Amino acid sequence: MNNLLILPILIPLLTAIVLMMLSKYVNAQRVLSAVSTVATIAASIVLIRKVSVNGIQTLNLSNWEAPFGITLVSDMLSALLVTTTSIITFVVILYSFKSIGRDRERFYYYPVVQFLLVGVNGAFTTGDIFNLFVFFEVMLMSSYVLLVLGGTKGQLRESIKYILVNIISSALFVITVAYLYSVVGTLNMADISMKISEVEQPAILTVIAILFLLVFGLKGAIFPLYFWLPGSYFAPPTPILALFGALLTKVGVYSIMRTYTLFFYHDTGYTHQILSVLAIITIVMGCIGALAYWDVKKIIIYNIIIAVGVILFGVSVMTPGSLEGSVYYIIHDMIIKSALFLLVGVMAFIVGTSDLKKMGGLIKDYPWLGWTFFVAALSLAGIPPLSGFIGKLLIVRGSFEGEAYVGAGIILASSLAVLYSVLKIFLNGIWGKPKEYKVTSKGNVNYLWFTSAILVGLAVCYGFGADVIRPLISQAAEVLVDPNIYIQAVLKE
Amino acid sequence: MRTRTNDLILQTITTVVAFIIILFSLSLFFAGHYNPGGGFVGGLMTSGAIVLLLLAYDIKTVASILPIDYKILIAVGLLFAVGTGAGALIFNVPFLTHAYDYFYLPLLGKTSLHTAVLFDTGVYLVVIGVTMTIIQTIGESE
Numbered sequence: 001m002n003n004l005l006i007l008p009i010l011i012p013l014l015t016a017i018v019l020m021m022l023s024k025y026v027n028a029q030r031v032l033s034a035v036s037t038v039a040t041i042a043a044s045i046v047l048i049r050k051v052s053v054n055g056i057q058t059l060n061l062s063n064w065e066a067p068f069g070i071t072l073v074s075d076m077l078s079a080l081l082v083t084t085t086s087i088i089t090f091v092v093i094l095y096s097f098k099s100i101g102r103d104r105e106r107f108y109y110y111p112v113v114q115f116l117l118v119g120v121n122g123a124f125t126t127g128d129i130f131n132l133f134v135f136f137e138v139m140l141m142s143s144y145v146l147l148v149l150g151g152t153k154g155q156l157r158e159s160i161k162y163i164l165v166n167i168i169s170s171a172l173f174v175i176t177v178a179y180l181y182s183v184v185g186t187l188n189m190a191d192i193s194m195k196i197s198e199v200e201q202p203a204i205l206t207v208i209a210i211l212f213l214l215v216f217g218l219k220g221a222i223f224p225l226y227f228w229l230p231g232s233y234f235a236p237p238t239p240i241l242a243l244f245g246a247l248l249t250k251v252g253v254y255s256i257m258r259t260y261t262l263f264f265y266h267d268t269g270y271t272h273q274i275l276s277v278l279a280i281i282t283i284v285m286g287c288i289g290a291l292a293y294w295d296v297k298k299i300i301i302y303n304i305i306i307a308v309g310v311i312l313f314g315v316s317v318m319t320p321g322s323l324e325g326s327v328y329y330i331i332h333d334m335i336i337k338s339a340l341f342l343l344v345g346v347m348a349f350i351v352g353t354s355d356l357k358k359m360g361g362l363i364k365d366y367p368w369l370g371w372t373f374f375v376a377a378l379s380l381a382g383i384p385p386l387s388g389f390i391g392k393l394l395i396v397r398g399s400f401e402g403e404a405y406v407g408a409g410i411i412l413a414s415s416l417a418v419l420y421s422v423l424k425i426f427l428n429g430i431w432g433k434p435k436e437y438k439v440t441s442k443g444n445v446n447y448l449w450f451t452s453a454i455l456v457g458l459a460v461c462y463g464f465g466a467d468v469i470r471p472l473i474s475q476a477a478e479v480l481v482d483p484n485i486y487i488q489a490v491l492k493e
Numbered sequence: 494m495r496t497r498t499n500d501l502i503l504q505t506i507t508t509v510v511a512f513i514i515i516l517f518s519l520s521l522f523f524a525g526h527y528n529p530g531g532g533f534v535g536g537l538m539t540s541g542a543i544v545l546l547l548l549a550y551d552i553k554t555v556a557s558i559l560p561i562d563y564k565i566l567i568a569v570g571l572l573f574a575v576g577t578g579a580g581a582l583i584f585n586v587p588f589l590t591h592a593y594d595y596f597y598l599p600l601l602g603k604t605s606l607h608t609a610v611l612f613d614t615g616v617y618l619v620v621i622g623v624t625m626t627i628i629q630t631i632g633e634s635e
Contacts, residue, residue, distance in 0.1 A: 003581075006588045013575055020568040062589045 004050060005057050005074040007043035008082045008121045011036055016114035026105045030097055033110040037090040040117065044083040051079045052472060056479065056489035058127065066491050067191040073127035073490055076476035077327055081124045081254060084331050087458065088246050088338045089117050095342055095451040096239045098444050099349065104149050104237075112149070116142035116243065123251045127490055129180065130187045132255065133173050136219070140166050143248060146240045147232065158235035165228040169218035176211040183208065190490035193262045193483050201266035209264035209271045213256065213278075220252020222312060223282040226305050230289065233301045238345025241297065245304050246338035250330060253308055257315050257326065261480040268318060276316035280407050282309030283414045290421035294356045296344040296429065299421050300337070303380065306414055307333040313407050314395040322398025324477035328466075329391030335459045336380050336387065340422075342452035343373045347429055350445060351437055356425060361434025369449045370430040376456045377426055379463065381419035387463035500549060507549035514542035522617055523610075532613035536620025543625060552632060563625040570618030577612040 015036035022028050051057055051074055059072045074082075093113060100109060119139025126132050144166075148159040181187060183204055184195040196205055214225070221229045233244055256275070264271050282305060289302030311333065314326030346369060347362060348354040363370035375386070382388035392411060399408035462469065479485050522535030546555050581590040593607035 003585075003588055006582075010575070010579060010588070014579070017568050017571045017575060020571075021565060023564075059587055061587055062591065063587050 002057055002059050004043065004047055005059050005072055005079075005125060006061075008040050008047065008086060009118055009125065011040045011043060012114040012117040012121070016111040016118065019111040019114060020108065023106060023108055023111075026102060029105065029110045030093075033093050033114060034090065036114070037086060037093055037117070040086040040121075041083065041090060044079065044086050044121075047074060048076070048079045048083055048472065051076050052475060056486065058490050067186055067188045070131050071127040071188060071190075071490055072125050073189070073486070074125055075479045075486060075489070076472055077254075077257075077479065078124040080327075080331055080472060080476060081250070081334075082121050084334050085117065085120050085124070085247055088334060088455070089113065089243065091451055091454050092239045092243050092338065092342070094454075095242070095345075095448060098447050099345070100237060100239055101150075107149060108145070109149060112142050112145045113243070116146065116247070118142075120247050120251055124254060127189050128187055129177055129189055129192065133170070133177060136173065136251070137170060139248065139251060140170070143244060146243070147236050149240075150237070152235075155235045158232045161228055162232040165218065169215055172211065172218075173215045176208060176215055179204075179211065180208050188490070189258070189262060190487040194487055194491070196263055197266065201264065205264065206267050206270055209259070209267075210274065212259050212264075213271070213275060216252045216255040216259070217278070218252075220249045220256060220312075221282075221305055221308055222278050223285050223309075226282065226285070226308075229305065230298065230301050233304075234297055238341060238348070242338040242341035242345070245301065245341050246334045249304055249308055250334055253311050253330060256312060257330075257480065260315055261318075261323070262483045262486060265318070265483065272316045272318060276313055276404065276407055279309045279313035279316055280410050282306075282312070283410055284309075287414050287417035287421075291417055295354050296347060296356055296359075296425050297341075297354045299356075299425060300340050300344055303340075303418060303421065304337060306418060307337070310392065310395065310411055310414070313404075313411060314398065317395075317399050317402040317404050317407070319398040319402040320477060320481045321401055322395050323480045324473055325391050325394025325396075325398055327476045327480070328394060328473050329388075332379075332387045332391050332459065332462060335455055335462060336376060339376050339452055339455035339459060340373075340380060342448070342455065343369070343376060344425070346445060346448045346452060347373075347425075349448065356428050359429035359435070360432040362430045364434045366445065366449070368453075369445070370426075372449065372453050372456050373430060374426055375460065377419070377422035379456075379459050380422055382415050383419075385463055387459045387466075389463065390466050504549045507545055511542045511545055514545065515539055518542065522613065525613060526607065526609065532616030533620055536617040537624065539617070540621045540624035540628075543621075544628060547628070547632070552629065563622045563629065565622075567619050567622035567626065570615045570620075570622055572615070573618060574612050574615030577608055577615065580608070 015033060019029050019032060022032070047057070057074045060066060061070045061072065093110070096109070116139060119135050119142055122135035123132055123139060126135055144159065144163055147162055148155055180192065184192050186192055186195060217225045233241055236244070260272065260275065286302050286305030286309060290299050290306065293299050293302065307329070311326045311330050314322040314329065344354065347359065350362065350366065351359050379386035379388050382392045392415065396408045396411055399405070399411070518535045518538035521530035521538060522532060525531030525535070543555065543559065546558065578589040581588055591608045593605055595603055595605050598604050
């Protein structure tokens, strides 16, 4: 049987359990969590290979036939996202060794990170809408713990907001699933899609589509539901921030992608119009935030919101080109956001504050850090050979094909704002007049720089290797364009 | 000023009642497959019995009666549940596939034994572990 696609969920789960028993032995925890995450990466890469050769992989848990049991479905999109997630988690774990501090490490930091990986990988892999909810909760509960771990004043304050917002959105998720279940009478995603196309999406299903947009919009931070994100993401320490910024919002974005391409593609005039308007406003609000702040963390946090808008705009246009662009861009954005958070984390570690006005001239003592950040910044903005370019190009081209000129124009203009906001960090923090900093150990800085450089290197390879990866991306977009491929793979008709 | 009160009646009754509660919770736990009950409510009721002990005595006494680290208990319970699911991988069937058969046990006669009970044991242990961890942590903090 095809148990391969459970491995990226099962390996971190077993690791988390074993790590709970080893909470006092920090070194053992470090080694074990790094080794098992490597195993997760290996399993997910084998999975990508298998999906690319044999098509969509499904696994009926407990051996119950498709619409009746829980089905795990790994199409190329979810396999790629699972791999990206595992790689980012691995790098963040390496980064944590020298930055998170022994106190946090002894209080179940590594097990909780593994549980977060379980939740995210599970949410990407599941083919059942209620199981998606459960994996959302696994992910969110781990994120609550990671957010509050350490118990500083800011963390406690922001945790309350974050938990409140997410509990409300989770309750709304359950209510929405209840509505959907009462209309279609099934929870299996492929079966839901088939039932919806049989009744041709009456108005009640459009209402449910908008409710799903509200739920996943709250998790994925689109306008006007992103209000909780800037404060909550500012509170935790760097490695946790990098995990949140790279993974959590993207799960919401993935869920919108999935539901809007698999379920609600019949009345696009209404639902996708709303999605595209919200995505455009999200980009604009993100740009305003990214330009307004003089704090390195805040600038990158608002760049998350811009990227969410860009990806969702690609989804809302629903042309094959723009969907392919969205797939390309979501993976690029996960990698580059975590890289940027880790890099500004190194800068803040050297300076002792994340206030940009107190930084300056880091290039003199840390040239490698400076140039790595420069490459990451150009890659984020989408300068041609680097990874941000192709995704945005495909989205813009797809939007022109779909005659969505305003959105395409705003995406192009937003690139300038993104470039300006990150170059502001580069020019003021890394360039400029050197300032005196309290002496920190250079070995630590080099180690932290090296781990974040792995991700920047990966982003560069992702840009230059676009030709190699393109077939995989096309295969992922194919399923989004034609939901029948997904339905047939799951229900095997 | 708190004076030392005499809890003789409460403590005497607790020694009897705690056993009855634990027996009832085990009965609920094993009834789960055919009747209302199961690991969750069984676990809650067992921890209810331990909470009654905590009310009648104090945390130190209960810790000496039941020298268990409840955080480890959570991990062991999870290991039971996940292990039952992962055991299916060895037999090359999908994750979480269960198996059952009928056995002739001395005393009980023909009995069906199902691997779902192992999974439920995991749930039972996790529920006890989580409940007791929460209550003890809040109880101990000043």
